[in-house]
Amino acid sequence: MKVLVTVKEVAAVEDDFEISGTEIESTYLDYDLNEWDDYAVEEAVQLAEAGDDVEVVAVTIGPERAEETIRMALAKGADRAVRVWDDAIEDTELLDVETKARLLAAVVEDEDPELVFSGVQANDDSFGATGIALAETLGVQWAAVVNDLDTAGVLDEGVASVRRELEGGVEELTDVELPAVLTIQTGINEPRYASLRGIRQAQSKEIAPKSLDDLGLDADVVASSLDITAMYEPETESDAEYIEGDAGEQASGVADVLRDAGVVGE
Amino acid sequence: MSVLAVADHRRGELRGVSFELLTAGRELADAMDTELHAAVVSGDTDGFADELNRAGVDHVHAVEHGAEFNHDVYVQAVAALAGDLDAAVVLTPNSVNGLDYAPAVATRTGRTYVSDAIGLDHGDTLEVTREMYGSKVETTMEVSDGPYVVSIRGAEWPAAEGVGDAEISTFDADIDEDAIGATVNGFEEVGGGDVDIADAEFLVSVGRGIEEEENIALIEALAETTGATLSSSRPIVDNGWLAKNRQVGQSGKQVTPDVYLAVGISGAVQHVAGMKGADTIIAVNTDPNAPIFDIADYGIVGDLFDVVPALIEEFGGEAPSV
Numbered sequence: 001m002k003v004l005v006t007v008k009e010v011a012a013v014e015d016d017f018e019i020s021g022t023e024i025e026s027t028y029l030d031y032d033l034n035e036w037d038d039y040a041v042e043e044a045v046q047l048a049e050a051g052d053d054v055e056v057v058a059v060t061i062g063p064e065r066a067e068e069t070i071r072m073a074l075a076k077g078a079d080r081a082v083r084v085w086d087d088a089i090e091d092t093e094l095l096d097v098e099t100k101a102r103l104l105a106a107v108v109e110d111e112d113p114e115l116v117f118s119g120v121q122a123n124d125d126s127f128g129a130t131g132i133a134l135a136e137t138l139g140v141q142w143a144a145v146v147n148d149l150d151t152a153g154v155l156d157e158g159v160a161s162v163r164r165e166l167e168g169g170v171e172e173l174t175d176v177e178l179p180a181v182l183t184i185q186t187g188i189n190e191p192r193y194a195s196l197r198g199i200r201q202a203q204s205k206e207i208a209p210k211s212l213d214d215l216g217l218d219a220d221v222v223a224s225s226l227d228i229t230a231m232y233e234p235e236t237e238s239d240a241e242y243i244e245g246d247a248g249e250q251a252s253g254v255a256d257v258l259r260d261a262g263v264v265g266e
Numbered sequence: 267m268s269v270l271a272v273a274d275h276r277r278g279e280l281r282g283v284s285f286e287l288l289t290a291g292r293e294l295a296d297a298m299d300t301e302l303h304a305a306v307v308s309g310d311t312d313g314f315a316d317e318l319n320r321a322g323v324d325h326v327h328a329v330e331h332g333a334e335f336n337h338d339v340y341v342q343a344v345a346a347l348a349g350d351l352d353a354a355v356v357l358t359p360n361s362v363n364g365l366d367y368a369p370a371v372a373t374r375t376g377r378t379y380v381s382d383a384i385g386l387d388h389g390d391t392l393e394v395t396r397e398m399y400g401s402k403v404e405t406t407m408e409v410s411d412g413p414y415v416v417s418i419r420g421a422e423w424p425a426a427e428g429v430g431d432a433e434i435s436t437f438d439a440d441i442d443e444d445a446i447g448a449t450v451n452g453f454e455e456v457g458g459g460d461v462d463i464a465d466a467e468f469l470v471s472v473g474r475g476i477e478e479e480e481n482i483a484l485i486e487a488l489a490e491t492t493g494a495t496l497s498s499s500r501p502i503v504d505n506g507w508l509a510k511n512r513q514v515g516q517s518g519k520q521v522t523p524d525v526y527l528a529v530g531i532s533g534a535v536q537h538v539a540g541m542k543g544a545d546t547i548i549a550v551n552t553d554p555n556a557p558i559f560d561i562a563d564y565g566i567v568g569d570l571f572d573v574v575p576a577l578i579e580e581f582g583g584e585a586p587s588v
Contacts, residue, residue: 123399133370141448142337143337144362166362169517173454175448187500225410226407226408231406233402238560240564243566247575263524
């Protein structure tokens, strides 16, 4: 069987940064694999290790720079990767959900996997929608915010028995038919560190570039309905009383608050 | 044309965000000079519809089908109702179930989807305020190409109150049973065990700032010395450093202690949702811009690896070397 994992290179913002227009200045951005996708990759690799002949394909929408991040997925055990990019994508400020779903759907239709794993959300724009929009675009089943997947059920019975992590410490137990897209929540597994051997092997694994033309899509697919008109730092609403001084003085101040609140002995 | 707000419920109760949706929906309907409709799908639709009849709601639609959330039922029902009403905006909660159906409704009905709104307006077109990069920045975006599906963040709008004079009716969504491919088999409470952090008067809570698993011992020593109960933010549990029953936040426990001492916790919105009801919040963090300080009563901008040992000493304990 084949499992596809969508991965995204995301930018993390340093504590101190500057905004220029409607973007954060690039010197304050550090690029990394999206945290949720790290768990999605691990889930796919674990499935491959549990089954016979399971191929794991990582798919990303991203510029050439993103190959470094995609190699991390390959180093952790994905077999090969597909990278979708095009000048028309580069010119779009912020891809909307529909566009991302349509780009990924074109790859999924080529690859025809039984399962697609996608992170619940990305650290940067946090739309939390790509996986489910992808499923609906493809006309397949899905489950959002999955924190447990029964591997044997997938391999032996062709059904995805999952737990969906609801609010307040409640989990929903749900079965979905395959093929399906599952959005993967953090904590579902323990993502591995890439081994030196894995990193070495990843160098020779394929990352196939795909343009819109390769995917049979027109440039108008990337027309975004989103136009960022302002970006700013949120106003701080803090009315906290700050306890100043060195660590000893700060600790002493905290101790006074705790004693006043009556939660510790005098 | 109308704004259609879709309620969230679970195990026999409407979730609080449903009433916040009504407030957000009424504001948006006013900006668009149109009606606010509310919808409830599945469950005790009669009771839920009565509860959703709050001031400012023009019409409540009840779709009867099963007891609990099923995304295939929701997508069909909401798509059909939104089409029937020619709704300009479908408003959904950015809840775990919202994540499971709202994007699919948008895709199926050709609507533009924007998630996790913290502000909404409508001038020439829809304007949505949302956060990016964690909570580091806010952005305002103009969204062309309506109609829309927009999910809203919880606790950003107050709950709608008062009894309204909405018309209440049932809507026959003509659900296609063959198109239901997901089966919900039940629920399970997780995170039980030896301690219930929701009962604690004093919580010492640890977050990502602790950096390494072996450093947790430092916070355990603080909790022990001060007689506090130990809790944590999500990454600590995700990493397996503490058990799930220690997790405070949206997917963990809601806590309301007398004192909540947050150590190395940045204060992501999902965490704050679980602890903002504490009487006194004390936060220790190296980043002066960390959002935890927005809700803290007392702030300590400093390194937890300096402050916590000093605090343990203050109460006559001995800090482990980490």
